Amino acid sequence: MDGNPDPLRTAKDVRETFKRMAMNDEETCALTAGGHTVGKCHGNGNAEDLSDAPEGGELEDQGFGWNNHKSRGIGANTVTSGLEGAWTTNPTQWDNGYFHLLLNYDWELKKSPAGAWQWEPINIKEEDMPVDAEDPSIRRNPIMTDADMAMKMDPEYRKISEKFYNNPEYFADVFARAWFKLTHRDLGPKSRYLGPDVPSEDLLWQDPIPTVDYTLSDSEISELKAKILATNLTVAELIATAWDSARTFRGSDNRGGANGGRIRLAPQKDWEGNEPARLQKVLNVLEGIQSGLAKKISLADLIVLGGTAAVEKAAKDGGVQITLPFTPGRGDATAEQTDIEGFEPLEPVHDAFRNYLKHDFKSKPEELMLDKAQLMGLTAAEMTVLLGGMRTLGVNYGGSKHGVFTDRVGTLSNDFFVHLVDMGYQWKPTGKNSYEIVERNTGNVRFTATRVDLVFGSSKPPEHCLLQRLF
């Protein structure tokens, strides 16, 4: 921990880091132990002899960095982490040696040749010592890092380590599954896997979604849209629900999104940002429509279609007749197909498009907006048009009026941009994240705004002037 040995604090950080990858304690312990069953740490030399990192290297380094020009710098003399040694007696083979050494020996702190703290066994038997990486006639001490010692000293990890030690087959199975998860979860749904090696088993962390087998003709789509618009749901309610169902999508690992209709299920149905009361109201109405249909259309499709129909209505109210494209085919996942804990990191705790911040963050709201937009795979132009359009549709979280620069709320228009760049106004801060838009000639407050509204008109610092860069 910052150069100071502290396996218990390390355990906390390891737990948190692996949790973000949706790994539980058992998977974390299996991965760490299994990974360190093979290979070694490298710290047999002086780190100061290493050249610059790759980006600071010379042209002839061709992408390599940290070269050692003073000694051989490779093989037994490699310095990378600065710790030195293998974890197990046979570091080139899969076995249960990691737990044998970790649990059966006491370990003490020693310094590696590179000067880093590492754990070494007390009174280790000759036959338990791994051989030197280059000279098999020499035996060396094995080592453990703080993270490895965490697997022995943290009470929860220890229970798991003992279980794995006593049941190597179970350990191998948990490791294999966790390794597959670690290396495949960013592929997204299983339907994206290709090739003969795709396992037949469906795994919960793949967020399975039942496939649907219906198609919808243009006239069926029109009829459905008319049915939805004939309900008592407002444009804002329909669009907010469709947006909320879609906004969990992460381009980084293809998780989330409208497909699966998981906004109906825990944990999403209870997320504050999804306004549970409004969400339930919309879902009840859409479910009512669904149950009266001859075709079993998924709710996931109806939610998106509801948003589509509402946008068309809002455009029509603004004098523009459009038909938005709609592709059906989303399935409705069940609660059993949903890893509640695994979905928690997808909670939208900030969403500039609905002018929502769950709480105050260290990062500025406009920085969070860019982060969210890139995570959703939106371009700068798409982000801008969506945000400005949604403001006029009145879909702000909790009905807030910030950034709603229009007198025709619920009608799709470019009023947001018209008022944003109108020199008849002055912009006055009223709090950390709130502004008043004041008429210059009368001094009357015309609108209010947050940072994510005004950033589109700002040119300070220049790189934040999104509008000028885009148009």
Ligand code: HEM
């Ligand atoms: C708990 C968090 C972990 C920490 C703090 C950690 C730390 C380290 C360190 C310091 C090294 C030495 C690097 C060097 O000096 O060259 C290393 C090597 C290694 N780690 Fe980890 N590790 C962790 C988890 C994992 C996981 C999850 C895997 C794979 C499933 C893994 C697989 C390996 C392997 C195979 C090596 C040896 C590489 C070689 O032989 O060059 N580690 N780790």
